[in-house]
Every structure is written in C-alpha cells, then in structure tokens.
Amino acid sequence: MTLTTRAGERRRPHIGSHAFLIVLAVAFLAPVVWAVLSAFKPANDIIRHPLAFDPSTFGLDNFIGMFEDVPIWHGFLNTAIVLVLKGSITLFCAPLAAYxxxxxxxxxxxxxxxxxxxxxxxxxxxxxxxxxxxxKELGWVNTYQALVLPGAVDAFAIFWMRQVIAAVPDELLDAGRVDGCGEFGLYWRIVVPIIRPGLAGLAVLTVMNIYNDFVWPVVVASSERMATLQVVLSTLASTISGNKIGADYATVTGELLAASTVALIPLLVIFFLLQKHFINGILAGSVKG
Amino acid sequence: MTTTSLPRPARPRRRGAGLPITRRLAPYVFVAPFVALFLAFGIYPMLFTLRLSFTNWHGAGSAEWVGWDNYTYLLTSPAFWNSLANSAVLWLLIIPVQLVIALAAAILLDNAKLRMRGFYRTAFIVPFVTPLVAVAQIWVVLFDQNYGAVNAVLGALGLPDIAWLTSSEWAKPTLALLFIWKTTGFIVVILLSGLQSIDSTVYEAAELDGAGRLRRIWSITVPLIRRTLMFAIVLQTLAVFQMFAEPFVVTQGGPYSSTTTAGLYLYNHITRGDLGTGAANSFLLVILVMALSLGMVRLLRAKD
Amino acid sequence: MHQRITRVAALGGLAALTLSLTACGPTIGDSDSTADPSKLQAPTEASPSGEITIWDREGDLFEVFDEAIAAFNEKYPDIVVHHEAVDIAAKLQNTLITGSDVPDGVFLDDQLVAGYADHLWDLSDVLAPYADDIAPQKLDVNSQDGGIYGVPFDLDPGLLFYNETALESAGIDAESIETYDDLLEAARAYKEAVPDAGPIHLEQSPFLGQLQLEMYASQLGTAITDADGELRLDSPEYEQILTFLDTVSTEGLGTRAEYLSPTDIETLDAGKQVFYPWALWFDFAPQQLLEDTSGDWRAMPLPAWTDGGARSGAMGGSSFIIPKDGENSELAWLFYEFLMFDEAGYSAVWGPNSVYPEGLNTSIPSYAPAADPSTPLFQPVDAFGGQDLWAIATEAGAEIPGGVPTPSWWAGAVDYLGNNIQLMLDGSLTPEEVIDNSTADIQANLIDRQ
Known part of the structure; x- marks a missing residue:
C-alpha cells in the first residue's frame, strides 16, 4: 500500500507515505477537533445538533461556567507538581533497576x-x-506523597526498560570495565547514552500516564485543594457518564468539553518541548557505535 | 555493519566468586529504591488482595473465609466465561490491526527527513490524553444507527445501515475501533523507540543488496525490533483484557453483555461491593494473561 | 421546626450537660442506655457549631444546594458547610470501606443506598417526627432490615408525556386515556394516521429499561423483591407489564431508542414518538433539547393498569446519606433536616433561584407539606404550553403506592432482568421467559452470593 516507496528510511519519503499519515492523523484528530469545537457551542446544541457547527453561535459560556464551577487551576498546579515529582522518580529509578x-x-x-x-x-x-x-494508616490521605509514591516506579517502566537495556551489547560494558568505569559509571556513561531513544519514549509515556491517571487520584485526593486535573475532569464526567439521569447533563457536557480542551493545551506544550529531546535522543542514538 | 551494533538477547553473567565485591553489590544498590517502593506499595496490596480472594467480604465487618468458593463460583459461571470470550474476540479484532497501523506509522515517523513529524506524532498521541467520557459522546453520535454520521456515509454509498452500538455482532467492532483510536499512539511511541535504536548502517547495507522496501521491513526491521514488538504485544494483551473504561462509558457492557469485557466484569464485582469475588477474578485474569503472554513470546521466539 | 429544636434543647438541656453530648457520633448512643448506638440522634444544643463536609455531584443541583447553604447559615450561623463536587461513584465506596476522610453527608441515588447501609447511620429516630408526611415509597426504598438509611430527597413520579399537537392533528384526544389499554388504542390510531411513527417510547438502555419497569411495578404496588428480600418477579403484575411492553413491540407501536440518544431526540422532534411514559425528569427534554416540538408537549398522570388503579409510580430518585464515620453526623442531619423539612430550605431548593429563575421542575419534594398541589414551588412551564406541571406532578406523586426496600444488588440485576427485557423487545424471549430466566439468574448470581 503506502510502504512501496523506493527511498530508504533516511531519504525523503514518498507522497504515498504522506497520504497514509495524513489519513491516519485526520482519523485520530477528528474526534478531538469535534470536542474542542463543540466546547464553543451552546451546551444544548452539543446534544441536539452534535455534528453541526455554526460559528455565529460560538461563545465562551461553557468555559466561563467551567472556570466558575470546578477548581481547574488547582488541578493544573497539582498535576504539574505530581508530574515533576513522580516523573523524576520513575525516570531515575526504573531504568536503573531495569539495568x-x-x-x-x-x-x-x-x-x-x-x-x-x-x-x-x-x-x-x-x-x-x-x-x-x-x-490511611500512614496518615497520607490527601497528601502529595499519596499522589506521588504509589505507582512511582511502575512495573511497566521496569519491564520496558529491561527490554531496552538488554539490547545493549555486553562487550561495551566489558570495554568500559577495562577502562576503569565504576558500576554506576557504566550505567551512566555507557548505557544511558545508548538507550536514550528508549528513555525519551519512556519520558513521553510516563508523562502521558501520570497526566491521564485518575482512578487513584480520584480516590486518594478527596479535597479540592489536592485535586489533579483528571480528578476535576472526572468530577464533571461522572455526572454525565452512565445513565443520564437528571436534567443537567447538557450543561455539564459543555463544561466537560471546555475542561478537556483547556487540559489539552499544557500537554501539547509539554509534548512539544519533549519533542526536541526526542529528536536529540534520536541523534544521540544514531551516532552511537 | 558491525557485529557489535546488532542487539542481542541479554546474557547475564554467571554468578562467580571471582567478581569484585562492588560488582556483586551493585545490582542490589540499583534495585534498592525500586524495591523499597515496590514492597510498600506493590507487594503489600497484592498480598492483601490475594487473601481477600479467599473471603466473602463486602467492605464492612470482618471477612469470612470461604476457601476456593469465589474461584469455583467464577469458573462455573457462564458470565465469567462470556467475559473472557468477549475479551478474546476484542483481542483478535484489535491487536493485528493496531500492530500493522502502529508499525507502519512508526516506520514512517522514524524517517528524519519526513516533514511535519512533530505534527503527526502529536496527532497520534492526542487521543491517548483526551478524556474518554468526552470522546464517548462523539462515539455515540457517530455510530447512532439512524442518525449517526457513519451510517450516513454508508447510506450515501448505497450500503445498508448497521446497528453499531445496539447489536451484539457490531458492538464489539465499534468498541475495538474506540480502543484502537485511543491507544495506537502509545504503541507508536514504543515501536518508535525501538526503531530509533537501529543503526542506520544496517539499512544502508541492505540497500546495497538491493532489497525492496517491504522485504527490508519484514526481513530486517521486524527482526531487529522483535523484542520491542513482543513487548508491545504483551502490553496490549494486558490492556485489552483489563479494558473496562471504554465499554463502561460507551455501551455499559451491552447489548446483552456482548461488550462485558473481562475487565468490566471484574470492575462490576468491585463496584457492587463484592470484593472477594473481584479479587479472585483478578487472579484468574492474571493467570490467563500470563499464559497468553508466555505463549505469544514462545511463538515469536520460534520464528527466529 | 424552629420551635421543635428549642423545645428539644430545653428538655434535653440538663441531659446534654451531664452526658456531655458532643458532635461526636457513636459516643452519644453509648452514653444513652435506651438508644440503639447505630441510630443517629439529633443534637440538643441551642446553637450547634462545627464544620461539615457535604458531597454532591457536579451540575445544576450542586449550584442549587450551594444557594440553599446560604439559607441554612441564616438559621445555623455557626455551622460551616464545606460543599464539594466529587465523582461519587468512584469515591464513595472506597472512602466508606477504608474510613479515610469520610464526608458528613452524601447525595446518592436511591438504588445505591441499601448497598452501603452497613456504613451509614440509621436515621429512623431523627426522621420519626416527619415520617408520616414523607412519601411512603421514599422511606421504603431507603429501608433495610427495619432501619432507614437515607434522608429522602426528591420524589420522581412517573407521568405520561405526550405530544398534544401531533396527537390532535391525528384526531386523538390524549386526555381520554385512562388505562394502558386506552394507551394502546391511541397508539394504534396514531400509527394509522402516521404510518412511519412508533408512538410509544421503548427504552433500549438495559439499566433505564429496568428502572422504567420498576416504575410500572411501583404503580402496581410491587417491586422486584418483597419486604423480606424474596424475588417476586413471578407474579401477575410483572406478567401484565411485560406483556404490555411486548405488545407495543410486536405490533410496531414503539420506537426503540436509548433515552435521549440521537435516534430518540430526532424521532421525538419529528412527531414519530408521541408518548413517553417516564419520570418527571424527562421534562428537561422539551425545555432544553427539543426544538420543533417544544411547546407541543404536555404531561398527564400515567394510565392505570386496571380501572381505578394508581395513576403513578416512582422512577429513580435520590436521598442523602450520613456515614457513621463522619465527624459531625448530627450537624449533617441538621443540614438535611433544614433542606428537606424546613420551608426556607425546600423553597430554596425547588423555588426560584439564580440557577432556575422559575424553580427546579425536574423533581418534586417527597415531604407532603412541601409538595402541596395548591402552593407551587416552581412555575408553569412554557415548553409545556404553560401547563401547571407542579399540580400534575404533586397529585401524581401522592398516588404512588408504598414500596419495599431496594435490594443492594439492584444495579447488578440489570445484567439479567435489564438484558432480558431487551431480548424480549428483540422478539427472542416471551414475557414468561423474561420472568423465568431473570428469576433463576438473579437468585443464583446475586441473592445467593450476598
């Protein structure tokens, strides 16, 4: 199908590759674009005319209502704190243990x-x-420890990094030992540079996992003060998921879409920043020898 | 192409008395931070759950020891087997399609000369971080039998309406699409990291051989990222069998329990307060998923 | 109400001092030899003080309750209410089981109350002064083994919503419908006039379908179980209801759709669905979602199953629970007592407020003095052509027969009963098979596993 280009992997890609990627990107983005655009529509129209977009009716009502109703700023702050703390622990401990x-x-x-x-x-x-x-025994309910420590080194990260590090040739480690590297020095100076693409991938997925996690934060962070972004979103979502009992699910749907839109922005920024690291990672990876 | 640049399976050193003390102690130091966290927040809850699986406990009072009762109930319950069958069908619907899409996308994105790489990569990731409930709204709208956009397109092509969400035959594919949409980006990232570890000289050598593109992918790329592929498959197998949020928000497990996945069935025990059965169900699921994963790993190894 | 508090305070003043009744739950019962320690007692201080945490779900009701808190503080200035919107479904069970940071009061669907009874205060003592005036169905669904575990909030009477304009143009007078047989006749007549119509709504969500089934059952004074928790699906009442649904389905008199899904909304607005037997909260659709037929809709009491039978049944509804592990359970009771049984409280909830300038009209109070047909709390509704929904709903509400405790496994039964109803509407089960299969499965998988 689209993989028939003659050019090598390091050459400029064929038009067919672009077509494939564009179709895929459109399919992946369309529902998100729908959600973002819908956030600007009057709440009732989201339910009544889900596929119609009339820019003349667009407004910020859902956003205004959402900012009034839910502590989304707390959510941003707490998610940022958890992201930094938990992300650092994962990225430090998991590859080391995996090594x-x-x-x-x-x-x-x-x-x-x-x-x-x-x-x-x-x-x-x-x-x-x-x-x-x-x-509860530790007295940690509603604390950052509770949000950060359980799951900070998840099995997924260890499992994956073990796969990645296993591919590092043993000869390189032996050579390092001959050069007088200490055990941690072997990891830090030889292994880490080689597995950089894997680490970059782990960074991306860790950020996404922490950002997305809601089951645990919803349960352990019971006060608004400790709510992460996903806790805020789930508070809105719980009102409309399931069985639509009650009257207000149009309004809450509007606010949920507004909150989801706002929540996407910082993630895209983080992702954009990581992207640069990603590319650096590739370069570092491809000059290895 | 040099031999050192070819990844090969780990070959851990044999235990030897001759090794210096630092080298024997090092691994313990390296795993120590992880083990500390793991003992506290991994092992303890797991043992608690294991014990729970042999009791009848609904969250209040003391748990009553019931031996293997929860396990025998599940193993003789048609609903339990139905949930496994549903997940197995979803697995078949999801994994091959998702792997092909993800692999193709990752290979294309691995090309440093590709324009708009950042855009594509972001496009594949965004679904993963979009709240499911927001997405479920559009899924219901797109796949409504009478007024949905998908059937409108089919109608324009002269095809008959499909009861996407309301018939037991079609609810699974509809759910599979949602899952593929939501998680493919995750797999792309994993495969991409595997591809990026491949030395470009490998390709250059192959190009000199005049190997065609598809053949090169099949005979060079795929074997080189075999471990990564295996990892992705195991991970997605887990994810498919544990999946509960997607059916919960879109179909609530219906119609007729055709989308009550193993994960949702388990989730239902727990949300209904039947914690003992929920725990037993989890361990049964673990055994199954482990067996499946080992089987697949064997299968892939055999292909070498 | 206010007098009651002061009277109790005067009588109990000495006792309060000697027994040092604090705002601390279980100790009260322990120090009083006659009271059951699992039953909540009202505080006796003249001006109680303290802080309470109240959980509600996000949305319009949250804002309505928020305003009611201001009214509450006029009466009890020293009680600080922390009002939090949370994902109750995800949090409540975990919080109650582990006893960590337990809130003082929680808003909860009626069907879920019994499942948490072990963790909740028995409110029968504090509710006693009001019990005679509370809709019996609401007290009954919140009961478990003789205790009452929720402060009844709203009553959700089933009504027959109908598109008056569409029916009139087909020459049908909906007002003359008195029994479900009449409804079938009217549907057949409408179908004759509008051949592509499916006049009666047939619910496609297994959960809501089961909830609607229970509305019909409530109308007949029955429910999925009896007061002892024994299944009673195998009864003439359920057979009658299921046969009615089966008739609608087999004669092509129904539109099968999930509540307010795209198919549902479009067919309602196109005059293809003209009868919607549902709880009062359906009234939100003509008010906010329907466009072409908004203003055409009316509500009337449900048809009766037999001549002279009850004209309504309950569908859904919520209550307030007070967990035993909360710190200031008595103060939470004062809050809910004010909200539900004090005129200032229930007027703040259902009367005009900044969220609903015309009042909250998706439910009615379950407390009789508040639900007086002649003194409306919410105003006539434009989307219903200015119809006085308050009078219709409160009169219907008064007809709802008493119920029985909702079994804690009710939601789990959807996998069996809810699904079997759908299979019947598909044409693959008969009403008798729905009854037999559901009875066997619920007994084996839910009741015997408790």
Missing part, C-alpha cells in the same frame, strides 16, 4: 522480576482498597 535486571545476575533476581510482572498483570482496580487502607 540491574538486564545486566547482572544476583540471587533473588528471578523471583523479584516475576513479582514485578505479576503486579503488571494485576488490574489496578483491585489494589485500590488495600492501598487506600495503607494510606
């Missing part, structure tokens, strides 16, 4: 890694109550 799993042999390794896999496979939802009981 040990991939490149060392030590007693207890297989048992430990097996348990990691087990937690990866266990649905989060069953762990909520035990975790919340634990938070």
């Amino acid at each position: 040990a799993f991939a490149k060392y042999d030590f007693p207890g390794k297989n048992l430990l890694f097996g348990t990691v896999l087990l937690t990866l496979m266990l649905p989060t939802i069953v762990l909520i109550i035990p975790l919340l009981l634990e938070m």
Whole structure:
C-alpha cells in the first residue's frame, strides 16, 4: 500500500507515505477537533445538533461556567507538581533497576522480576482498597506523597526498560570495565547514552500516564485543594457518564468539553518541548557505535 | 555493519566468586529504591488482595473465609466465561490491526527527513490524553444507527445501515475501533523507540543488496525490533483484557453483555461491593494473561 | 421546626450537660442506655457549631444546594458547610470501606443506598417526627432490615408525556386515556394516521429499561423483591407489564431508542414518538433539547393498569446519606433536616433561584407539606404550553403506592432482568421467559452470593 516507496528510511519519503499519515492523523484528530469545537457551542446544541457547527453561535459560556464551577487551576498546579515529582522518580529509578535486571545476575533476581510482572498483570482496580487502607494508616490521605509514591516506579517502566537495556551489547560494558568505569559509571556513561531513544519514549509515556491517571487520584485526593486535573475532569464526567439521569447533563457536557480542551493545551506544550529531546535522543542514538 | 551494533538477547553473567565485591553489590544498590517502593506499595496490596480472594467480604465487618468458593463460583459461571470470550474476540479484532497501523506509522515517523513529524506524532498521541467520557459522546453520535454520521456515509454509498452500538455482532467492532483510536499512539511511541535504536548502517547495507522496501521491513526491521514488538504485544494483551473504561462509558457492557469485557466484569464485582469475588477474578485474569503472554513470546521466539 | 429544636434543647438541656453530648457520633448512643448506638440522634444544643463536609455531584443541583447553604447559615450561623463536587461513584465506596476522610453527608441515588447501609447511620429516630408526611415509597426504598438509611430527597413520579399537537392533528384526544389499554388504542390510531411513527417510547438502555419497569411495578404496588428480600418477579403484575411492553413491540407501536440518544431526540422532534411514559425528569427534554416540538408537549398522570388503579409510580430518585464515620453526623442531619423539612430550605431548593429563575421542575419534594398541589414551588412551564406541571406532578406523586426496600444488588440485576427485557423487545424471549430466566439468574448470581 503506502510502504512501496523506493527511498530508504533516511531519504525523503514518498507522497504515498504522506497520504497514509495524513489519513491516519485526520482519523485520530477528528474526534478531538469535534470536542474542542463543540466546547464553543451552546451546551444544548452539543446534544441536539452534535455534528453541526455554526460559528455565529460560538461563545465562551461553557468555559466561563467551567472556570466558575470546578477548581481547574488547582488541578493544573497539582498535576504539574505530581508530574515533576513522580516523573523524576520513575525516570531515575526504573531504568536503573531495569539495568540491574538486564545486566547482572544476583540471587533473588528471578523471583523479584516475576513479582514485578505479576503486579503488571494485576488490574489496578483491585489494589485500590488495600492501598487506600495503607494510606490511611500512614496518615497520607490527601497528601502529595499519596499522589506521588504509589505507582512511582511502575512495573511497566521496569519491564520496558529491561527490554531496552538488554539490547545493549555486553562487550561495551566489558570495554568500559577495562577502562576503569565504576558500576554506576557504566550505567551512566555507557548505557544511558545508548538507550536514550528508549528513555525519551519512556519520558513521553510516563508523562502521558501520570497526566491521564485518575482512578487513584480520584480516590486518594478527596479535597479540592489536592485535586489533579483528571480528578476535576472526572468530577464533571461522572455526572454525565452512565445513565443520564437528571436534567443537567447538557450543561455539564459543555463544561466537560471546555475542561478537556483547556487540559489539552499544557500537554501539547509539554509534548512539544519533549519533542526536541526526542529528536536529540534520536541523534544521540544514531551516532552511537 | 558491525557485529557489535546488532542487539542481542541479554546474557547475564554467571554468578562467580571471582567478581569484585562492588560488582556483586551493585545490582542490589540499583534495585534498592525500586524495591523499597515496590514492597510498600506493590507487594503489600497484592498480598492483601490475594487473601481477600479467599473471603466473602463486602467492605464492612470482618471477612469470612470461604476457601476456593469465589474461584469455583467464577469458573462455573457462564458470565465469567462470556467475559473472557468477549475479551478474546476484542483481542483478535484489535491487536493485528493496531500492530500493522502502529508499525507502519512508526516506520514512517522514524524517517528524519519526513516533514511535519512533530505534527503527526502529536496527532497520534492526542487521543491517548483526551478524556474518554468526552470522546464517548462523539462515539455515540457517530455510530447512532439512524442518525449517526457513519451510517450516513454508508447510506450515501448505497450500503445498508448497521446497528453499531445496539447489536451484539457490531458492538464489539465499534468498541475495538474506540480502543484502537485511543491507544495506537502509545504503541507508536514504543515501536518508535525501538526503531530509533537501529543503526542506520544496517539499512544502508541492505540497500546495497538491493532489497525492496517491504522485504527490508519484514526481513530486517521486524527482526531487529522483535523484542520491542513482543513487548508491545504483551502490553496490549494486558490492556485489552483489563479494558473496562471504554465499554463502561460507551455501551455499559451491552447489548446483552456482548461488550462485558473481562475487565468490566471484574470492575462490576468491585463496584457492587463484592470484593472477594473481584479479587479472585483478578487472579484468574492474571493467570490467563500470563499464559497468553508466555505463549505469544514462545511463538515469536520460534520464528527466529 | 424552629420551635421543635428549642423545645428539644430545653428538655434535653440538663441531659446534654451531664452526658456531655458532643458532635461526636457513636459516643452519644453509648452514653444513652435506651438508644440503639447505630441510630443517629439529633443534637440538643441551642446553637450547634462545627464544620461539615457535604458531597454532591457536579451540575445544576450542586449550584442549587450551594444557594440553599446560604439559607441554612441564616438559621445555623455557626455551622460551616464545606460543599464539594466529587465523582461519587468512584469515591464513595472506597472512602466508606477504608474510613479515610469520610464526608458528613452524601447525595446518592436511591438504588445505591441499601448497598452501603452497613456504613451509614440509621436515621429512623431523627426522621420519626416527619415520617408520616414523607412519601411512603421514599422511606421504603431507603429501608433495610427495619432501619432507614437515607434522608429522602426528591420524589420522581412517573407521568405520561405526550405530544398534544401531533396527537390532535391525528384526531386523538390524549386526555381520554385512562388505562394502558386506552394507551394502546391511541397508539394504534396514531400509527394509522402516521404510518412511519412508533408512538410509544421503548427504552433500549438495559439499566433505564429496568428502572422504567420498576416504575410500572411501583404503580402496581410491587417491586422486584418483597419486604423480606424474596424475588417476586413471578407474579401477575410483572406478567401484565411485560406483556404490555411486548405488545407495543410486536405490533410496531414503539420506537426503540436509548433515552435521549440521537435516534430518540430526532424521532421525538419529528412527531414519530408521541408518548413517553417516564419520570418527571424527562421534562428537561422539551425545555432544553427539543426544538420543533417544544411547546407541543404536555404531561398527564400515567394510565392505570386496571380501572381505578394508581395513576403513578416512582422512577429513580435520590436521598442523602450520613456515614457513621463522619465527624459531625448530627450537624449533617441538621443540614438535611433544614433542606428537606424546613420551608426556607425546600423553597430554596425547588423555588426560584439564580440557577432556575422559575424553580427546579425536574423533581418534586417527597415531604407532603412541601409538595402541596395548591402552593407551587416552581412555575408553569412554557415548553409545556404553560401547563401547571407542579399540580400534575404533586397529585401524581401522592398516588404512588408504598414500596419495599431496594435490594443492594439492584444495579447488578440489570445484567439479567435489564438484558432480558431487551431480548424480549428483540422478539427472542416471551414475557414468561423474561420472568423465568431473570428469576433463576438473579437468585443464583446475586441473592445467593450476598
């Protein structure tokens, strides 16, 4: 189909590739564009005329209502704090532990890694109550610790980074040892530069996962002061999801779409900034030897 | 193309008394921060849940020990098997399509000369971070049988209406589309990171051989990112079997429980307060998913 | 109301001092030899003070309650109300089970109340002075093993909504409909005049379909279980209801659509769906969503199942629960007591306010003195041609027979009963099979697993 271009991967791509990507991008973006545009429509029109867009009726009512009704600024602040703290812990601890799993042999390794896999496979939802009981014992309900620490080093990150690091040739590590590198030095100076594309990918997915996470924050952050962006969104969403009982779901739908639109903006900014790192990562990755 | 640039499976060093003490201690130091967090917030809740799976507990009072009762109830319940069957069908609908799309997109995005890369990459990621409930609204509108946009297009092409959300045959594909839409970006990022680790000299060598594009992808690219592909497949298998939010917001598991996925079935136990059965259901799911993942890993290994 | 508080305060003053009744839940019962420790008691201070946290869901009601808090503080200036909009479905169960940061009061759907009873105050003592004036159905659905676990909020009487203009142009007089047989006749006549119509709404969401079924059942004074929690689907009443739905379906007299889905809205607005037997809260659609037929709609009491039978049944509704682990449960009770049983309170909720200048007309109070047909709290509605919905709804509400406690597994039954109703509308089950299959499945998977 579109993969028939003769040019190599490092050459300018064929028009067919663009066509494929554009079709895909349109399909992926269309619902989001619908949500963003709808946020400017009168709330009742979103339900009554979901596919009609009349710019003359556009306004900011949903946004104004949303800013009045939900603590979205708290949400931004808390999400930013959690993102920085939790993201740093994940990006530091997970690849380091994964390095040990991939490149060392030590007693207890297989048992430990097996348990990691087990937690990866266990649905989060069953762990909520035990975790919340634990938070209560620690006096951590409604604290940043509770938002940041559980899940800071998730099994997914370890699992993935172990795969990535396993691909680093052992000969490079041996050469490093000969050069007198310490064990952490091997990781920091040899492994990290090679796995940079993987780290960049992990950074992107970690940011997205933290940004998206709502099951745990909704439960553990009960006050508005501690609400993350997703908690704010889920407060709106819970009113309209399910069975539409009650009268006000048009209004709340409008506010939800407005909140979703506002919530997308910082993410696009973060993503744009990470993008540069991403490209640096590629360069670093491709000059490795 | 040099041998050192070819990734190969990890070959951990054998345990040896001859190794310096720093080298024997290093891995423990490296995993220590992780293990501390893992013991506190991973192992403890997991053991709690394991214990819970042998009790009848609805959240109040003390839990009553019921042995294997929850497990036997589930294993003899048609609804449990139905939820697994639903997830299995969704798996078949989702994984092949998603992998092909994601791989094609990732290979194209891996090209440094591609214009608008940032735009495309963002476009694929945005669905992942758009709140599901906001999206569910448009899904219901697009796929309404009588007034939806999709059927309008089909009608214009002279095709018959499809009961996308209200018939048990079509609800699964509709849900699969939502899931593919929502999570493909995630897979693209993972595959892309794998592709970016491939040394470009590999391609140059192959080009000199005059290998065609598709053949090169199949015989060079795919084997080189085999691990990454395997990882993506295992991850998506997990995600498909644990999926509950998508059917919850779009179909509530209907019509006729045809979209009650394994994840939603489990979720329902828990939200209805039947925590013991929910816990047992989770472990059954873990066993199943683990078996599936191992099977797939074997299968892919065999292809080498 | 105000006098009551002061009287109780005067009588109990000494006791309050000696027993040092504080705002602290369980200790009160312990120190009083006659009271059951699981039953909440009202505070006895003349001017109670403290802070309470109240959970509501986001939306119009949140704003309405917000204004009512201001009125509450005029009466109780020393009680600080922290009013929070939260995702109750996701949070309540976890919070109650773990006892972490438990709110003092929560707004909750009636069908969910019984499921949390273990964690909630039994309110039968505090509700006792009002019980005779509360719609019996509302007290009954919130009961479990003799205790009452919710302060009844709204009553949601089922009404027959109909498109008067469309029916008139087909020569049908809806006012003359008195029984469901009459309704079938009218639907057949309308179908004759408008062949592409499906005059009667048939609900396609299994959950709402089951909720509507319970509305019909409530009209007949029955429910999915009896007072002892035994299933009673296998009864002439359910057979009658299901046969009616089956008739609508097989004769092509219905439009099958999910409540307010695109198909539903479009057919309502095109005059293809002209009868909508639903709770009062459907009135929001003609007011806000329908365009071409807004103003054409009217409401009347539901048809009766038998001549002279009740003309309404309850569908949905919410209550306020007070968790035992809350810090100031008594003050939360004072808040809800004010909101529901004090004229200043219920007028603030249903009367004109800044959210609804004409009053909140999607439900009516469940407390009889507040739901007086002759003293409306909300105004006639334009979308209903200026019809006095208040009078129609309150009169219908007064006809709702008493109910029984909602079983805690009610929502779980949707997988069986709710789905089987849909299968019947598909034509693949008979009413008898719906009853038999649902009874067997609910017994095995829900009741026996409790």
